[in-house]
Structure formats: C-alpha cells, structure tokens
Amino acid sequence: MTTPTPAATVLSGLDTVRPWLEDLYRHLHAHPELSMDEHETAARVVSEVRAMAGGEELEIITGIAGTGVAVVVRGGEGPTVLLRADMDGLPVQEATGLDYASTVWTQNRQGESVPVMHACGHDTHVATLLAALRLMLERRDAWSGTLVAVFQPAEEQYNGAEAMVADGLVDRLPRPDVALGQHVLPGPAGSVQVAPGPIMASCDDFRITMRGRGGHGSTPHQTLDPVVMAASLVLRLQTIVSRQVDPRATAVVTVGRISGGTKTNIIPDTAVLEGTVRTYDAEVAATCLAAIERAARAEAAAWGAPEPDVETFDHLPVTDNDRGVTDRVRAALAAELGEDAVRVFEPESGSEDFGVLPDAWGVPYSYWGFGGFDAAEWAAAEEAGTTDDLPSNHSALFAPVLQPTLDTGVRAMVAAAMEWLGR
Amino acid sequence: MTTPTPAATVLSGLDTVRPWLEDLYRHLHAHPELSMDEHETAARVVSEVRAMAGGEELEIITGIAGTGVAVVVRGGEGPTVLLRADMDGLPVQEATGLDYASTVWTQNRQGESVPVMHACGHDTHVATLLAALRLMLERRDAWSGTLVAVFQPAEEQYNGAEAMVADGLVDRLPRPDVALGQHVLPGPAGSVQVAPGPIMASCDDFRITMRGRGGHGSTPHQTLDPVVMAASLVLRLQTIVSRQVDPRATAVVTVGRISGGTKTNIIPDTAVLEGTVRTYDAEVAATCLAAIERAARAEAAAWGAPEPDVETFDHLPVTDNDRGVTDRVRAALAAELGEDAVRVFEPESGSEDFGVLPDAWGVPYSYWGFGGFDAAEWAAAEEAGTTDDLPSNHSALFAPVLQPTLDTGVRAMVAAAMEWLGR
C-alpha cells in the first residue's frame, strides 16, 4: 500500500465536484462577455468562491482593473503560489451547434452590436481554476503556504494583465514565489503540453503614417508621393529579419495592412502601414522596433518629406517559462497524468499576456497547455496530417470536448500548485 | 473700305443674339447634369436648334449614346466641318456665390445623393456652340459646305465620345473633313490658346490585383504575402519611366491607390494597386502598359503566386492637334481676335476625349482653349506669379466671367469653322 501524494489527496474530491464543475462550465460557455466587460463572470467567480469558502472569511479582492478578481487563501507557512485564469470571450458568432452554445449579442466599445463566444476557451480556465480552488479548500490538511487565484480580464485585447498591474496588483496581493497558468489548446483531451523557455512570442504592433504631399497623378514632381514611400518602406522592413537579426533568433516583421489613396489619378497626402513584430527575445524585439522606426524616418528623409508618425501598441512580452519551475511542473504533471500524457509545448507565434503578472514582481513562472479535442479524432488527424484543419482557438467551431478536458485542467492545476504547496 | 471676311459677316449678328446667349448660359449653368444623365441639357439643345431653324427641317439626330445630339446643316458644296461641345457637369457643390449658381442635387449611379455643378465649364461649350450654329444659320449666304454640331455626353467620365462611336456615330453622321473643339480654361477672357501637336495627354488607368495566400502575421512562410508583392511592384513600376521610356518623351506612371489587408497581424489574400499612365505618344503609352503588365506578372512569378489581375480602363488618346489644321485655326483666330489674343496652348497632363470623335473617321482635328478669367485679375496674378492659385476647372469656385468669355467662344468657333466653310 502506497501513501497517496498530496496532490492525489486534494484531487480525491474531483468525482464529487465534477457535476458542479461541468454545470459551471456550461453556464460560463453560454454567457461569454467581451474584454473588460466580464462583469457577470466576475460576479459568478465571487459567488462561487463565497459558496465554497463555507463560513470562512476568504480574502476576495474585486474590481482590479474593473472586473479582475483575486482570491487569497492563507494556509500557513510555505511558499506563495499564484494561479491565473483569464475570463474574456471574443466577438465571434458561435457555430458549434452545442446545446450550451452562446447566443449572446452585446454592444462593443464602438456601440456596435456584436455576437460573443468563448471561442478561445477561457471558460475552461475559469471553471478549472475555481474547481482547483474548491478542492484545495476542501483539503487544507494536504498543503501549506499561500494560494492566490487571479481571474484576469481582457487577455484577448492584450491589456488585461497590464491593466491589473496598473491598478495596483503588486501592492494588493502577496508577492508570489511562483506563478502558474494554463490554456486549453489543440491536442488530445487528457494530455498537457509543457516546455521550458520561450513558448509564446512577444508581440509589438506598429502603425506608420508616411506623410507626403498629395496632388494630381499627372504631376508627381509637385507632390511627395506617400504611396511610393510606403512601398519602399515595406521592402526595407524585409531587411530587418534578413540582415539585422541573428539568423538563429526567431523574428517576424509583418505588414498586415497597407493603405494609401482613393483613386487612380490622385496622389494622396499620406499612406499607412500597420504591422506586428513577433519574437522570442525582448532584445530581438527591441532591435526590430528600432530598425522599423529608423527605416521609416530614413524613408521620409530620402524624400525631404515630413517626419512620419511611428506608433507602437499592444506590447506583449515573450511568455518565457522558467526552466526550474517548468521542470518541476513537468514532473508534477507526469506524476499525476502519466508520462505519456505530457507532450512538448511547441513554441507558438501567438502571444499571451499571462507573463505580465509575474513580471510585475519579477518572479518565475510556467505556463502550459491542455488538450481539448476528442482523443480518437485527434489521433486520426495526426495520422492523416490534418490536425491543422480541426477547428482551433478563435474559430466559430471551437468546442473542447467536456471530458476529459475539464478534469485534466483541474488535475494539472492542482498537481502543479501542490508541487510547491503540498506537504 | 474693306470687304468683311465671311467670318465677320456671320459674326455681325452677335450683338443681337448676345442676350439670348447669356440667358441660355445662365440657365445651363444653374441646371447641370451628371455624365450620361444630360437629358434636360440635350432637350434644351434640341429645342433651341428647332427654334433657330425656323421652319427649316434640320437633321437633328438624338439619343446617340443616350443623350448625345448631332445637328447636320447641309449648306451646299464644300467641306464638312464637325464642331463639338460636351455637356456634362460634375458632382461638386458650387461655392461661387453667383446668382445663377447651381443648387442641384441628384442621385448618382450608386444611388447616392450628390451635388452637381458645371465646374468644368461645359455650359460655356454648349452655349457658344449653339450661338455659333444660330449665327451661321442666319447667314447661310456667307458659307458653303456641311456643318455638323455634336453635343456629346460624359466627357468627365472619359467615355462619352467612345459611347457615341460605339452607338454608330460614323454611320449616322456625314464624314467630316475636319473636327474642331474648344474648352474654357484658365487665362484672360478674350484670349485663346492654340498649339499644334500633342496638347493633352493620353490616359490609361489600370488596376492590378496581386493574388497571394493569406494567413496569420506570425507565420509568413505559410502565406504568399500580397502586401510585399504590391510594395515591390510599386517600386518596379518606377523603373518604367526611369529606364524604359525615352528620356525625351513625357510619361507618367502613378499609383494613386494601394490597398491590402485590414489589420496588423493578418496577412491578406490580395492587395490592389490603382493607377494611371499619362503620355503624349501612343507608342510610349503602349510601352508603359506592356511594362506594367510584365512587371505584375513577374512579381507573381517571383513568389510562385497565382497570376495577378491586370485591368486597364478609361483609355483616352493623346489630343494631338493636326499641324496643318491648327495653323489654319490659329490664323483664323488671330484674324478675328487679334494677334495679341492668341496665346500658346501649353501641353497639359490632363486628358480629354474630344479626339475620339475624329479618330473614329481618321480625320484631322484641332482643339483650343479660351480664357475665362477677368483680364485684369489674370494680369495681376501673372505679374505676381499666382495664376495657379486662381480657382481652376473642377474647383467649386470655378466661375468664368460672363463676358468677354462667351463672345470669345462664339467668335473663335465661328472663325475656325468659317476657315473651311467661308466663301
């Protein structure tokens, strides 16, 4: 007879809470809210936490950056572990046909009526973190230390974590020793994806407005042609990745939008480029952004044109998993889920603002994925090389299978947290 | 005592018709119509011609290309001379403050409500051609031959003359020996502008759709980036004028519009360039258009991308005044208006579809300008070097002074026509 691990002790209650977990998830899925508008979700988080606390006076901090919620459970001596879930949905019209599919429409910030869907699975994050919290509250005998559960707004807009930090997060919460987060992703339900180092790219969006001087298309010499400026600049931006960044580093400089002029024969006053920089290294990102600005200013100088406007926005750091923390997370997940269930998290060019929270304190973190697809369907797709064709995050058809997705999310979160807190 | 010239004989009636001419002009100015919508104008032309014909059965051909009108006056042996006026206004809201200013709004082809103004002075063309016709009908003793007056729709859209040709112009009218046309332009009222050779540029508009394959901005290698294609193509198009056209020729290749993508991080499927080619030589234009198409196809080939769409439209030939015809026109105008009133028509990069009519028969033509500005105001502006600041054609403030603008237009048209028809 073997003694169960502390994590197993906590998770022994999973069978009991599962019906509540699944109902909670379905409710959240059917009631998505847009970024910074997660009022109902936040209220539900608070009411669920109050319910699971029993009579205990838990520290529940609400209204961080509007809708953010944090729960602090002080469980005696030991490390402080921050667990994070993001809460927001997307302006996507759900097409999954699920009986708990969203039919919500709401007004966006521009006053337009838009559909809303949990198309990125943040509902699974909220539900599994609440379940992990409930299970740990039920077995406080199994752990010691401080648990901080953070429910964050507006990950999709890349500014929710930043807004929480700006709203005093560091002063309002105890300093964690480690921060943990997870995301439902393509992959077989039941599996997790873990890797140390940079796993999600940094993001820096930019907008460049080249300023020329418009005029008739037949008299170019009386103008400063911003269309040619913008075109020339797009070509020059190619030299950043090809010549100015270490070939062994990963860097992308994409111009996703170019726009100048309205018709064939009128040279416009301005032309606009909008793009994004993705890297796995802050220094590389800085190199790219400096080169972009230098290139834009040089382009104007080449024509004797006015200074361009060069704006950057939507900055997200690299999600750069600490090696030591991640090695422990990996071991804990392998112990709980089995070695076979632990896959490698392949670096993604997508971006994520989770890291902004631990970065605010300068503490290490690890972020992992858990699969949301029917395992048989996924295996067949892997066999056929068609996994890219399955409806992924942000798709109107994105629909994680209920189980073992939710169970896996709960088990992973508990196992990882207990790696630090278990006694 | 000297015998009056035949032109002077015809023009002796000008004093008498002047009040009618000015009223007619003010009416036309106050009732502008958009291109291909010149129904009221055409009806007025017909009713005026009927009135001036007295009981005579003139050949009046209506409905050529919708609103086009031609009047054929067979006046015995002799050459056939085609005189042309264009009839359409522009979607501009008049800001002249004239008491006969247009307040017209109408629906354009897209169903939008737009203001209309004779902002290019085509009302002066219609009025002066009708007056010339009236004077010549009154003094048929002074001339012999066939007079054809053409009132053309849709010059502003560059397709009215073409539409008339497509609608059987060549078969419906007698073949002219020469075609004459005029345009009110910046310059002192009372003066005309004449030059042989190419005086207005050819025009060929183009639209190029580069076809790539869209995708996420962070995975460019899975896409074919049409933004970079379009940018590269814009730069290559610069080499047409710089390297592929005789430096002594005039050629312009302008990309007036570039558009691809909607946001920073989505690589779009396509990007579009729209532009215009202006030259004074059909061969140069052909060189440019061939080079544009070759460049666009090569750009796609460089990426292994689908063939681009390369469309050309709004072709207008060079307005290339026949030297012999123009020498005679110049002499006739100098005789009627005085040598000092005849200025040099400086080649314009603007375009005009008048030449399409004589080109349909392959007959020579001459096209001249007549000034519409107060002579003192113009002289002061010339002195100050500020003539470019005066409100020119297409401006909401464009307002030819009534006189001597209208008289000059009538005198020029009669004098030129009589150069061939006078006896």
Place this chain on the structure above:
Amino acid sequence: MTTPTPAATVLSGLDTVRPWLEDLYRHLHAHPELSMDEHETAARVVSEVRAMAGGEELEIITGIAGTGVAVVVRGGEGPTVLLRADMDGLPVQEATGLDYASTVWTQNRQGESVPVMHACGHDTHVATLLAALRLMLERRDAWSGTLVAVFQPAEEQYNGAEAMVADGLVDRLPRPDVALGQHVLPGPAGSVQVAPGPIMASCDDFRITMRGRGGHGSTPHQTLDPVVMAASLVLRLQTIVSRQVDPRATAVVTVGRISGGTKTNIIPDTAVLEGTVRTYDAEVAATCLAAIERAARAEAAAWGAPEPDVETFDHLPVTDNDRGVTDRVRAALAAELGEDAVRVFEPESGSEDFGVLPDAWGVPYSYWGFGGFDAAEWAAAEEAGTTDDLPSNHSALFAPVLQPTLDTGVRAMVAAAMEWLGR
C-alpha cells in the same frame, strides 16, 4: 549683277587654300594627341598662324591650361566674335584603313601605352578654324571688329574649357559679344545642323561609396551590409526621374557601375555606385543631384551606418544655344550653303564643354554640327533606316569624307562669324 556678301568675299579664297587645308587636316589626323597632351597640335596651330599672319604681329596667347592657344585679331571697330576648336584625340586604335590613318601609341596619365585616334573629328575642327582664320586674315577689307580664335585642349575629358577658364581666360582675352563653335557629326557632308535652345545635355557624374561594416556572410546581424544598401539605393534613384522631376523635362539618372564585395560569403565594408545625370536644364540637374545625395544619406541612416561619400565630378553645363544668336547663325548658314543644307540639330544626350567658355563671360553662343558622311551613302542609310549603324563619333571606324566636309566646315565658320563682323 549682284554684290557678293562679305562672307562670300572672304570665302572667295577657299579654292586657293584648299590643298593646304586638306594637307593640314591629313597631318593632324595622322598625329592625334590625348587630352591635355596636345603639344604638337598646339605648336602646329601657332606655326600656321604665324605663317598666315605674314609679317603682322598677331596676338598669340599660348599655354592657356597647358596647351590651349588663342589668337586675337583686332580688325577695327565692331563686335568681338570668339570662334572655338577643340584639339584632343581619343585612346582608340584607328581601324579606318585610311592612308592617313593614325598609328600613334602613347603613354596615358597612368603610364599605360595606349593607341590614339582623332575618333571624334576634332582634327576637322582645328583645320577648318585655321582655314577660316587664314581666309579672314586675307580679306580684312571685308570685315571689321575683333576675331578671337580659341584652340582648346581636353574636351574629351570634359575639363579643357574649365581649365582654360581657371587659367585666366577671361582676363587674357577680350570679352566676346558672341561665341561660335561647331562639331563634325553624323549627317551628309555638305549639310549643317542648327537649332536654338538646349541641344546637348548637361552632365554630372557621381560616385557614391556606401559604408557598412563587413563580416562573415553567415552572420549578417553583426554587419552593416553595404551590398543591400547599394542595391536599395539603386532602386531609390529610379524614383528621381519617375517622381521628382517634371515629366515634361528630360532627365536621366544612370548607375553605370555597381561594385561591392569579392566573394560569396564575405560581407564587404563598402560598396560603390558610379553614375551620371543628364538633363537639358540646370535646375533639373540640381534637383537630381540633391535627390541623389539625400537618398544616399537616407540609405545610410536607415541602417545606422556611417555617412556615405557622395562625390560629383565631370560637370558639364547644358549646351543651350541662344535663340537670337542661333537665328542669325541659321540665316547666315542658309545664305551660304543653301536652305536645303540646313538641318535641325536634334537634341543629343551627349555632352560638350564648349559652353563653359562663353559662360565664363556670360555671353550668348551658338553651336552647330556639320555632316561628315558621304551624301549618297547617308541618303541610302536614311532610306533604309540604318543611319545608326554607320560608324559614328568615337568609333574606330569614324572617318569623315574629306570633302565637302572640310569645305563646309570652313564656309560655315566664316559665314557665321561674318554675320557679326562683315561690313
């Protein structure tokens, strides 16, 4: 009976001097000298002038800019006319097979042994100017005023006229009222080519050294790649003619040489562009040169690279014939040679430093061409459209037919000079 014109009076001696003229020409042709090395030619000029002066003490100024010679003949009241011939040959190995062909080899400035040939016909200029001078000295009764004959070095290097100006030309010679020059050109012998306005292009050569930082080809991020800089700059230079110069102006910006690096995998420190700007308008040339410099500096700035070296050299102004002077020259040539012999000088993209001399005083000038090809051969080539295939100036086969080329050059120069000096 008609009185001969003063020019005809002077030219009545042509039959007598013709044998001397032809011998002199053959001698000069067989003894070409390189630019700035025209010592024998200059000495022969001086000895011929002394011989034709008889006992008269003519003012002969030698050694202007090394080998330049000027002869001043003060002939009483009246205008001062400067006549110019250039003296230098080219490093070309003659392949004409003429019995007076050059077999000369000499050392060039770099100490290399090179062949020399009068491949541009400057020998005809020297011979005909000497003959004109001799004829005018013989009939001083026919004219009044001051005649200045200038024999200039180093036209082929574009710096002979400039060197004469730098060597005090303006102070050493009387100020002319008009300057006249001529060049043997493709065209039928017996004909001349005359036109007012800009007939030969300005020239400004440039050399741009882009300064990067070299390194191994596999680590571009540790370098500043001057090859990409140079390539990008070449493309940007295309926008000068395509966008920055009036489309109606003639301008050429050619990069004739690009050079950077030595092998596949070493990124060099620098790359060099060499090119030329040709225009018919000093302002246009200035626009181009400013744009080139701006573009080069912006290119460096885009990379954060050191400032490039931008040098210009070999400046030649437009040869811009004064209209009034040229009208008089044209009339004089037509009177002497017949109207049919006077052709239009089509503007050339080649350049010439004749204008530097009159520009030094700010006086008007005219420069014309005279044909050097057998008239029948030329007519046949014109018929066949193959005149471009005939061996032109700078060809190793360039061989003006002796007559009537020489006679025409003498008659043209005398007739033009006598337009101002004849009494």
Place this chain on the structure above:
Amino acid sequence: MTTPTPAATVLSGLDTVRPWLEDLYRHLHAHPELSMDEHETAARVVSEVRAMAGGEELEIITGIAGTGVAVVVRGGEGPTVLLRADMDGLPVQEATGLDYASTVWTQNRQGESVPVMHACGHDTHVATLLAALRLMLERRDAWSGTLVAVFQPAEEQYNGAEAMVADGLVDRLPRPDVALGQHVLPGPAGSVQVAPGPIMASCDDFRITMRGRGGHGSTPHQTLDPVVMAASLVLRLQTIVSRQVDPRATAVVTVGRISGGTKTNIIPDTAVLEGTVRTYDAEVAATCLAAIERAARAEAAAWGAPEPDVETFDHLPVTDNDRGVTDRVRAALAAELGEDAVRVFEPESGSEDFGVLPDAWGVPYSYWGFGGFDAAEWAAAEEAGTTDDLPSNHSALFAPVLQPTLDTGVRAMVAAAMEWLGR
C-alpha cells in the same frame, strides 16, 4: 580496485607516445600544404602507419581523390567505426611567432605564389588520429571490430569529401556503422564540445548573372539595364528569409558580391551577384535555392530580358549529429575527460564537409570540438566577455597550445571509438 575501461586500457600508452605525437604535430604544423596538394602530408601519414603497424600488413588505401588515405584495421567481430581527419592548410601567412611556425610559400592553382599555414588546425586532427590509431594498434586486446581511419584532402575547399566519394570511397572501404570526427576550436584546452542535431550549417553558394543589353548611360530606353536588375534582385532576395522561410528556422541568404559595369555612363550588358545560403535544414536550403532561382528568372521576365544564368556550387550538407550516436559519444567523453570537460557545441554558421563521408553510405555520425586555448587565458576572456577577440580558426595568429590540446584530441577520439569497439 576498479577495472580500467577498455578506452583507458588503450590510452594507458599515451604517456609513451606523447613525445612522438608532439614532434609529429610540430612537423605537420611547419609543413602545411594547400587543398588537394597534401602530398607530403599523405606520405607522412602512410609512413607513420607503416611504422606503427610493425610487421603487420595493414590495408592502406592511398590516392583516393588524389591525396586521400584510408587505413583499415580488421580487429575481429564487431562494429565498423570510421574515424576521420582532414589534412589541408590555408593560404595564410603565419604570424604566430612559434618556433615551429610555417614559413612555407607555394604556388596555388592559379600559379600565384602564396604563403601556407595550418591556420585551421587540421594538423592537430592528423596528429591525434595517427596517435589514436597507434594506441589502438598497440592494444588490440582491448577492442574488437573494424577500425577505418580516413585522412581527407581539401576540406577548406568544401570538395575533398565529395571528391573521395566520387573516387569510389563507398566501394573501396568497408561500410561503417558509425562515423566520428573532431575539430580543434575556440575553447579551453582540455575541454570538448558536443551536441546532437544540426551543429554546423549547410552551405550552398550561388552565382547569378543577370543578362541585359548595354548602351550609353544617356539612353536607358535603348538598353535593358542589368545594374537595376541586379539591385532589384538583391532586395527581392531579402524576402526569402523574411517571408518564405519558417521564422523558427535558421536561414541566411547573403549576397557577398555584386558587380556590374565599369564606368559612370556606360550601361553594361551583364551584372553578377555571388552569394551563399546557410541553413540547418536541407528542406530550408532547398526552399531558399528555389526562391533564388525563381526570383532571378522573374527579374529578367519583368524586363523582357534574356534568361539569367543561375549557378550553384560548393554545396555542403548540414552537419547533423545523430542523437543516439552523439549521446553515446557524449557519455564516453564525459567518462574519459570528466563531466566538467564536456561543453555544449553551440551551432555554428560555418560549414564542414565531414558529413559527406557517412552520408555516402547513409550511416549516422557525430562530430565534436576540442578546445585549443590556454585554459586560464580562456577563462579570463570568458569572464571579460572577450572570447571573440582571441585569434580563432583561419587567423594568422591561430595557435592551439600544444597541451593538453593534443592529449585531449587523442583521448576523445579513442574514447569515442572504443564506445563502439571496446570489449
């Protein structure tokens, strides 16, 4: 008491052979030979092998690709292991000041007299492989299997291994089960550098000749300007790495040389680009090469120019260490040299043709480095971050410290070989 490992048994003779090893090395260092000219070196290899064989008739195959030598030692049952050393020096004038420095000058293939130096340390490779062979021959009791020692010419020219394969290597030698090679590199003497996977880049050099049509710089429209073509192509090549290659892959496309034209005003007929492609993945290299060719052909097509010449040469595959083999090598080296002595081989953008040999049979391999710098000096440089300033391979100052460099090379080679052969 522990039993020595088989490797230790073999290496127990090292103390005895060390003087011979060091003398041999100094001799080789003082007598470097250029690629494909390694006649003396090959002869010395043969004579040393004969000496160490005693009376035994070893299989010595000479003259493979000219100077290549292979020694086959059949030692009974067991795996076949190929050990490789490259033999050639470089045309560098040694500046080390060592008392055994090279003073050799020789004629290169172009007949020029050039200095020669073992500036890349191949002398250490030859000496240590001979020593390893001698030690293993002395203790044939310690191992079983077949040992193949290959002494390869012309690694520096990237074609020695290829030449051996072309000269029948596969048929002339027994098929190995594994191939092993090593290179002296920057790093502390006594240490080795090991890593699985791609450790040295692939190389594909290219030469593109753009074919235009030359002419005078002032008449670009009569030419097809290859300078602009080449410049445009250089810019387009930047899009390969920036857009067409997976951002997570390493790829370099460098144009190390651009050359077209001779002077400012002559547009040349052709322009040449020479460059190199470096990757760690054959598929990425293929993508780059296909894109280069496509770009060059499209560039010509854009101008209607003749097809360009696109040549590739000097292909080297990625040196891609087999993971299984390398794990075993690493373990063996750690066992022999100590765990601390085994460093990570950081992937290099340089290239190496070792892999061509095992690739000829399709067998796995591992290639590692051994340090050549004084350990204290290296540690100080690491501390100061100045290791890049130390004289590295190909430097005229490159001078591995004699010991423990040579000992470490011998011990590493024996230990690795014995991992397969030891009993």
